[in-house]
Amino acid sequence: MEPLRADWDGVRGAAATLIEEGKADEAKAFVEAFHSRLAQTRVLDPACGTGNFLYVAMARMKELEGEVLDLLVELGDDQYVAELTGHTITPENFLGIEINPRAAAIAQLVLWIGYLQWHFRVNGADRTPPEPILRDVKTIENRDALIEWDDKVAELDDAGEPVTWWDGETMKEHPVTGKKVPDETARVEVYRYVKPRAAKWPKADFIVGNPPFHGARTVRATNPVGYIEAVRQVYDIVPENADFVMFWWHKAAIATANASTVRLGFITTKSITQSFSRAVMASHMADKRRVSIVFAIPNHPWIDEADGADVRVAFTVAASGKQTGRKLEVLIERPIADGAFEVEFAETHGLINPSLRTEVDLQEAKTLRANSDVSSVGFQLTGKGFVVGEELISELSDAERQSFVFSLLGAREIVQTRLQRRVIDVCEVVSEADLRRASPTIYQHLVNSVKPERDVNARKSVREKWWVYGEARNTFRPALKGLASQIVTPLTAKHRVFVVEPVSTRADSTCVCIALDDHYFLGILSSRIHLVWALANGGRLGVGDDPRYLKGECFDPFPFPGDVPEPLKDKIRAEAEALDALRKRVLESHEDLTLTKLYNVLEALREGRPLTDAERDMHDRGLVTLIRQHHDAIDALVAEAYGWPADLSDEEILTRLVALNKERAAEEARGLIRWLRPEYQAPDYKAPVTQTLDLGETAAALPDNVIPWPGSLPEQVSAVQSILTAAATPLAPQDVARAFKGKRAATVRPVLDALAGIGMARRLKDGRYAA
């Protein structure tokens, strides 16, 4: 009912606006149009049994229709209401498919009886419904909902005898063990379905139901032998071990993805989240997200109709496109009378994945200008000859060495072997002639060791500027100028570690460099809050499935804590500096130790796993407990800097970071940018005046995309209402207007007032509006 109710809210809001503007006729027309859409809404249950679901759907839609007609009467539209006959909600709006002929006949009757009950309740016992009362309308079809076929023929063996199979049901007592075993004499014929094809479903706005709860084995027992083979032949996308109900889910998802159906809603066994059934949902949700789960209860008590047994079910509702959803987790359940349960839920919002878990939509996080220009993947040399040994270095003058020879760092050097590699960097020398003049030795060396390789490179610039690195990071180099140190992290590594390196160190393209020379930032980046973010955003790579640190995903959108008091910054700075110094000291004193080894031991400590002898030795020499203490202190201090509890789950951290990113993006759109290095990134920047007037309110979080102003009033009302509902804080009309392309406060204010007038929004004293 939610989509119908949401539309109705929009129509009510629009009608209120029009009435206020003295346009009562237009208001009536809106409500009438909604009613006629409602009266054409069709609901399908493709395994409808005796029609309970359709009956309940009819009752809810009739309730809504009652509200719509009440409003029309209030608006003085008595004529429309009096002439309703023929276009109102009747059993004809409710369609069913059912294989059992008896159940199908009952379902049709249930709908008519339900309709008549409603009619007499509302109109009184003496007002009969339009004749003929029980119209011969067949909306329940007695047929197979999955396949159609040309013929069903008995399979014959080579001797022309019918092939038979145990009937899947009949048991007998074993003569020796006395236990029940299949009675192989109870046999049924095996059928071949000739030309099986997908059964067609009538077009419907909503598809609901609880199709049969069978695993693959019971499907065989309850259907003719040969049937499931025919079904599989038609729907080869559904894996063999998926629950039978997934064929219905699959068909309904296709209709939903095509947007011919607004929503599908099924009750299934809770095993829908197990791998084979989950794969069916995943196939509809992958890539471009043709459908999304907008509501789910993964595990709910239920009584099986067939045998009255307690079972556990899942509720899934899906709609087209990419959408977030509402998930209810059962917290407490108490049995009450008649096998029913009283249930209390915990509710979460977010993208619901095929495992029916909510995920934070990390894609919503936007690149922040505040973090711009201070990070880059390291240098890509493109020429082994740039890496040089002592032999060449000893030939150079002190000046040449100082200007052109540097330490080279790769991911391996950070986390594994600690080679002392040296590299030539003459990228800032403008021409070949200049290089020859500045250092004949280097020139000669590079001509012989780099140029031949570069001469055959496909990229023109790489061939021509052969003494310059393939990726010289010219836009990033200025960020390093004037700094004493930089922060470096491996692009791909088992453990995400950030280390401080002199700014002269050339980190190669297996690293990401961050031009921040304050240990405070090392603390933030090394904190659990950032590590959880980096892991979720960066993904994993390679045989080792190691986490990656992608600058665009992990660093650029990361919201650093704002307005951190200096004393707290100092504490973070001190802990991070101590951590970096301790690790360096340990590695210098013990040649066999590496950061990977130390962090493997740290991981074991955190998991509470007993250490092996080798690990204990590394722990003792590597002072791993001390390393852990620094990390724990950093985690607690950084959580304090954000003003968050220190024990948030990973999911909560991600939810809060995405929300904070949105707030920051909204601030940045207003011109308030919390630069990490303002003196370098934006020396002329002036914060907007509102920053000083900001009384500590968090910025109004608005939709990421500016959307066009809807054409019709009901849609405008719905759009404005959903913006108010999604906002974390009350919004001023101009804030709401910013969500719409080219609209001003004056356009949205009447809609906001109308919403407030009918109780769907609150107008605050300061002129802002809240949901």
Ligand SMILES: C[S@@+](CC[C@H](N)C(=O)[O-])C[C@H]1O[C@@H](n2cnc3c(N)ncnc32)[C@H](O)[C@@H]1O
């Ligand atoms: C769990 S019951 C649904 C009960 C229903 N919600 C009700 O209110 O009575 C599943 C129904 O699916 C029907 N069914 C099973 N296989 C079917 C098929 N291939 N096509 C159509 N209906 C089928 C069964 O006969 C049964 O009535």
